[in-house]
Amino acid sequence: MTKKFLDQNMSYREELLNSIEPNFIFSDKPLNRFRIPKTENNQNKLDKNTKILELKKHINSIQNCNLKDNAKKLIFGDGNISSPIMIVGEAPGVEEEKTEKTFQGESGTLLEKMLKAINIEKNSIYSTYAINFRPPEDRKPTSREIKRYSVFLKEHISIIDPQIIILFGSTAMEAVISSNERISNERGKWKEIILNNKTYLLMITFSPSYLIRFPENKKFSWEDLKKIRQKILELKIKF
Template sequence: MIKKVINQKGKLDEQLLDTIEPNFVFKNKPINRFNYIENSNDNDQTNKAELLENLKKQINSIENCNLKANSENLILGDGNINSPIMLIGEAPGAEEDKTSTTFKGEVGELLNKMLLAIEIKRQSIYCCYAINFRPPEDRKPTAQEIRRYSIFLKEHISIIDPKIIILMGSSAMEAVTGINSKISSERGKWKETILKNKSYPLMISYNPSYLIRFPENKKYSWEDLKKIKQKIDEMKIII
């Protein structure tokens, strides 16, 4: 008997910048493991809302968690669950914890302006965090906390199944990629993460809250945004 060989080898801008102110399955057929894979209809045939609700229950079942014990609400995510763009921030703050929604107040206003600068309305994308509960005193999540919640985050990504992932902040970067170096050395470069045999292109950039504290870095964030816009156009993504 001759064994069949299955081939699995993977084959605008200073003016706009000034507007960004702080106010402002395993299958029978071969799969491509290392190329960008167009989203299948698998998730379209599944109830994403139900999968997300089940994920929320799993996260809420965590025990002995200081983050959960000191938070009012679990923040899963919001926006368009069928969007091709998934934006992941670091962790919720006080306003987000009270409302159980993402990117509120001054941070949310800045994010909205940043996205509008590349012709994206925030309600057209899906936003979430690397950590689902507010850290005490809004401190940076520990490496242990990031690892613990990264399991849920990666499942979250698989459910949303985006075409592009935007990671804002070092906690988001570490949770998805495992990289724990300075974000300044990693931002602005297209990378990829592979989850459940699917490859997702991702861009690392600064978190809006960081840009509010250090506005001199907006110019670098703007460069990242332009690359994201270029990728959207190249992939002919409609948002």
């Protein structure tokens, strides 16, 4: 793939990204950091915030959960609750526990670069996890744990009510579409899920933490990101 050279103001970002992934290409169009999120009436925002707080309390009150008992903090979600884009990661790690925010540390840095490569700022969208507590020793959640927390995740999605959902990793995939297939077979395809009688469009791709461990798969994630960008343009989604 031929690289597109950017102007001097953008070159430092290309250099930094290329140190991790040589296949991502930034757009030569400057990011609009002053985009105004889609308007939403105050009552609707109030209702969303109320429902989010209720769901958070509900998750924090669950009993007999090894994940909760061994974790330090609940990592719920953050970002723009009115965003048309919602991203779902697998589970929080040590950096997320420290900050109580999603996608921190090295994987968070990579995620931000991936999103910026298709002109999306992380703080303009909403992000959460399939599992809201850090698994012991950062192990993969069991299918039983994923199923238990999937109820909360699906309610979370219904509250945010996005136009597009991006699932990062096999745990998020299993939680939302109940698939145990290899993520390499499921990624890169537009799928639909119905929650509370509403259809949501979603895309599955590799998680940033996985890509750090297996950088040879970043070229596939770039293909997925391009499809997401194209769908945003087709649906005329604004941030």
